[in-house]
Amino acid sequence: MSERFFLYDETVETKTRFVSFMGEHQRFDLAIIQSDRYFGKHLVLDIQSNRFAIIGADDLKEPGYLEFAYKLNEEDASELRDFLGQLV
Template identity: 55%
Template sequence: MSDRFYIHDEEEESSIRFVSFMGDNDERFDLALISTERYYGKQVVLDIRTQRFALLGVDDLEEQGLLEDAYQIDEETAEELRAFLLEAIVEY
């Protein structure tokens, strides 16, 4: 048996929304939005196809280049994702 030092080891209720949609530029999005009280109103937004994720709140969506960098997408695709997330991200 190992002497593992845990920094956190907690269980918590969460809500997961799975959504797939096509953007105007024929880009497909397959997302999982994970809501929990742990992240102070932010959600874990997981792109299932690319296996990239970011911890996002509405305020983060205003940050220039954040979605492009986090999901490795171009500006046009990021605008489509941003428009969806502005509707979808809610405080838990």
């Protein structure tokens, strides 16, 4: 077996918020992770769907970004966008 080649292997301090809320048609169970990585953006994990995305204010303005990342319809994505807009 060859020696493993790491691109990086770092440990960083994070701040993690777990939040659950009910939208009009869908429940959201999120883990929102903040660290010094990803240029100040948040790592947002949707625990129910096993999907995640790196999200900043610019990503929330990008049409279709949340719909694609979390496989949501426009209405559910709008609810998630409204919530995340308060954080980032």
